[in-house]
Amino acid sequence: MKRIVLLSLSLILCGLLLSGCALQTFLETGSWTRTAAAEGQDVIEFLNTPEPEPTPASANPPAQGATGTAATVLDPVDPLDPVDPMTGDPTPDEQPDPNRPMIALTFDDGPNNTYTMALLDILEKHGVPATFFVLANAIHEDNHNVLQRMVDMDCEIGIHGWTHERMTKYSGGENADRIQRTQQEIDESIEGGYISHLVRPPYGSMNDNARAGARYAETALILWSVDTLDWKTQNTEKIVKVVKKEVENGSIILFHDRFRTTLEAVDELIPWLQEQGYDLVTVTELLESSGQPLEYGKVYRYKKIV
Ligand code: ZN
Numbered sequence: 246m247k248r249i250v251l252l253s254l255s256l257i258l259c260g261l262l263l264s265g266c267a268l269q270t271f272l273e274t275g276s277w278t279r280t281a282a283a284e285g286q287d288v289i290e291f292l293n294t295p296e297p298e299p300t301p302a303s304a305n306p307p308a309q310g311a312t313g314t315a316a317t318v319l320d321p322v323d324p325l326d327p328v329d330p331m332t333g334d335p336t337p338d339e340q341p342d343p344n345r346p347m348i349a350l351t352f353d354d355g356p357n358n359t360y361t362m363a364l365l366d367i368l369e370k371h372g373v374p375a376t377f378f379v380l381a382n383a384i385h386e387d388n389h390n391v392l393q394r395m396v397d398m399d400c401e402i403g404i405h406g407w408t409h410e411r412m413t414k415y416s417g418g419e420n421a422d423r424i425q426r427t428q429q430e431i432d433e434s435i436e437g438g439y440i441s442h443l444v445r446p447p448y449g450s451m452n453d454n455a456r457a458g459a460r461y462a463e464t465a466l467i468l469w470s471v472d473t474l475d476w477k478t479q480n481t482e483k484i485v486k487v488v489k490k491e492v493e494n495g496s497i498i499l500f501h502d503r504f505r506t507t508l509e510a511v512d513e514l515i516p517w518l519q520e521q522g523y524d525l526v527t528v529t530e531l532l533e534s535s536g537q538p539l540e541y542g543k544v545y546r547y548k549k550i551v
Pocket of ligand 1: 405448
């Protein structure tokens with residue numbers, strides 16, 4: 246009788262183990278998918294309005310547990326969203342607290358041999374990251390160390406372009422090729438490689454060809470919600486004033502790392518922004534903290550507050 250009981254218990258244990266393995270396999274393979282925005286899918290333009298329209302919670306299932314890759318999205322039918330797929334534990338809080346107000350500082354047109362390193366010094370002094378949208382034709386062997394330092398400081402590198410030309414001049418295929426060549430240029434500059442999934446179109450110029458190129462090259466298009474006009478005014482006080490007036494939770498702020506006045510303004514603004522309670526994060530951190538993973542070919546101007 247004892248042997249029968251023991252045998253039964255062993256069979257039950259084996260069954261439990263097998264179903265556990267199956268569940269683990271499902272969690273590892275079935276609940277995570279890499280997707281790019283499908284051809285013809287509607288492009289979501291997050292319009293630059295002071296109060297973004299709230300989106301029904303059901304339309305945007307929270308992507309807790311996303312690990313930071315732009316294409317990682319949760320299967321919407323997976324009922325185990327809030328659970329870490331590897332451990333079964335509640336999702337670890339790797340991302341910045343999504344409930345805190347946050348913004349992203351962004352810098353275009355670099356790397357600049359005069360100012361980018363000095364800007365990195367300022368960011369390091371204040372202990373905050375930023376996102377740099379770089380030009381392939383500004384990257385040279387003698388400034389690979391600047392890009393490397395960005396990555397080492399947990400900054401994000403995005404693509405501004407192969408050159409500073411409007412993407413609207415080119416076909417979808419040409420845009421994809423120019424983005425991919427810039428991706429490669431950045432990748433080869435960084436120890437261990439670095440594939441950027443963000444593109445900021447020069448002048449903010451966009452059309453279907455720009456979107457198609459970005460989608461094919463597996464990148465999202467990033468605009469801005471606060472334009473400091475630093476290139477135009479080159480006036481520290483005016484740059485600071487614009488940001489203080491226009492910044493709000495979810496802002497993406499546009500600067501250019503090629504003016505002394507911009508660096509002075511940033512040095513003054515970071516402590517002020519922190520005093521206002523803002524977390525300064527990268528663009529990907531900002532956008533993914535809303536629970537909506539970045540989608541390739543789509544256009545983002547700020548974090549949509551849901
Ligand atoms: Zn530019």
